[in-house]
Amino acid sequence: MIEKKHILCVDPEPVKLRIPALLGRRGVKVALNAASDQASLDQALSEPGHWDLVLCEAGSFFDLALDERLDAIGDVLDASVVLIKPRDSQLSPAEGYRWGAADVVMKGDTDHLLMVCERELGNAVLRRRLRMLEQAGTASPGASPGRAESREGRREGRAVVIPTITDLSKAATQQESEPQTEFVAETTVHESGLSVEQLRIKSLIDEGGLTLEFQPIVPLEAPERARSQFEALVRLKDESGALMLPGDFLPTIAEAGWMGKIDLWIYRRALTILEELQGAGRADAMLFVNLATETLRSRALIKAIGGFTSAARISSGSIVVELHRDAFVREPEGVEQLAELLRLNRHGLLLEDPGVGDCRFLERHGGLMTHVKLNRRITRGLVEGEVEQRDLDRLVGCAHARDIQVIALAVESARLLPMLFSAGVDAIQGHFVSMPYQDLMYPAVQRIESESSFIES
Structure with a gap:
């Protein structure tokens, strides 16, 4: 009922x-x-x-x-x-x-x-x-309810369930049951010396502007029991409430050195949403969450992410962390530490932005990852004739030989489907399947009316 x-x-x-x-x-x-x-x-x-x-x-x-x-x-x-x-x-x-x-x-x-x-x-x-x-x-004998919070603090509790960037700098408010957050000392935000744009972005974040949208990842074939898969995409509300895309604010965040703090917020909120979704009966639900290469420089941050993952009430194999290719080169120890923590509950690690000639890269690092994601350069290159079908076939074959699933990003044209299908790509993601939504949902597949916009954009 x-x-x-x-x-x-x-x-x-x-x-x-x-x-x-x-x-x-x-x-x-x-x-x-x-x-x-x-x-x-x-x-x-x-x-x-x-x-x-x-x-x-x-x-x-x-x-x-x-x-x-x-x-x-x-x-x-x-x-x-x-x-x-x-x-x-x-x-x-x-x-x-x-x-x-x-x-x-x-x-x-x-x-x-x-x-x-x-x-x-x-x-x-x-x-x-x-x-x-x-x-x-x-709760303890003689304890009294905590009502000493300020008016603003109470309002933040009602308006936002998960901590904001400001809350994450307050180590004293963390529960003892949560993993230790030593990263606070190295990521606390100070306003002195910030640029005008950095102050603006910080203000929007402090006011609760961070939000997540979700885009479905749809199996290209139709397995008997397909999992409901989504990628969590971070957005930021501007002064008018309109959603800013990552390219409009993440570079400023990276420049200010706040990526670790933002990544932790995204990851914890994604875990909370996944707990709710699975608790409502969708035990097969999976979420793909991005982490920046900069985040892997902090061993304390990685440890905290691993601790939050282990403590979450989610089924095994239901979180996949997406890392850019350069993370495997620039922060190999961080990647290995994260992969080891994720494997404890059979969660996954995804390589973003592989090149079509990256078979040797997969041979070298394939033991750490469970998925790879083909980027826009590859999918658009297939349509425009700049990427050869045989090169895609070879890359997908190299991945499958190591039990790595392949997802194609930016699928915005029906012309891509036979190319991806023949190569053995496992799943697709993009506007041809569905636009991102703030609600977790699985909309029907809708065709993009004009394929020319995909080629010309």
Whole structure:
């Protein structure tokens, strides 16, 4: 039986939305309750544990003093607050976040609202689990509940389940059950000496702008029991709430020396999402997660990643870490240490960016990896005639000889499929199969209408 979720709508307007019916089509059963004045709001919030989500008209957030009521409740409320603003409002998601909201949605943007509702209803479940674990881990005779947190700290707890870049620098807040995080000393962010762009990116991250999208990896053949595979792709929300692609902010992060901190955030959030997905019945789900070469320079970071992996409640073989080719050359000891930690639970290691002539590279390093991923240069080169079919066949054969699976990235044209299939490529990923989504989903395969855009882009 599907457990019903309870949504509190502050101000009558959100109640007019067809949320129960639309979410019901997605398998999410919800009940709406309205609060349009201070008395009804006080009564609703007298049982904060009852609510899984709070939808509030942006103007009513202060008119009904919801900000003060949330501040008084503190961490007892596991529900996220989502603000609904009129079309002429200039309220940005970043400003809403500072108020204590998890997101801001334009009135009438039903698709966005449904996506946010699904995401935050899931976050409420995770938040309850984390709070129960924290209470179980800190409970002792004579101990009193910790209510000494600041207003901003409590709001961060409601808006973001996984630590932000700022939280990760606070070693004192780590639970004793977690692996030791010696990396904090070497990755703590200081604002002195930062460039204007670095300060901007840091501010966006500190305000909770980091997010993940997921792109399916689809088997090229149809095995009897295909696993649900996704790659976690990091994004950053800018000042307007629009998603920035990695090329727009990762170079600045790398220049500032924050890649280890970002990688840890991505990895821990991916593990949490995978735990939730497998706990909901998808035990076959797999996530592919990228780590930067710079991260492998820190043995403490690698140790922490291995510790988080071992402690995660996920099935064996369900996490695959993706490394660029240069990591095997520049940080061989780090790669070997990471591969050894992943093998403890039969998790995988993927080589990104191999060249079509990299058979000797696979002979030298193939014992460390379980997957290789063909990059855009290869897939686009096949279509444009710059990569020979026999070279691809040889590379795939070298990988399969070492029990390494081959994934083709950037598959954006149907013309690629017979070339990849004949070479024996195991799985494909790209816009021909599916665009990245913030929700974990497995959309139907959709054809790209114009193949010329792929060739000309």
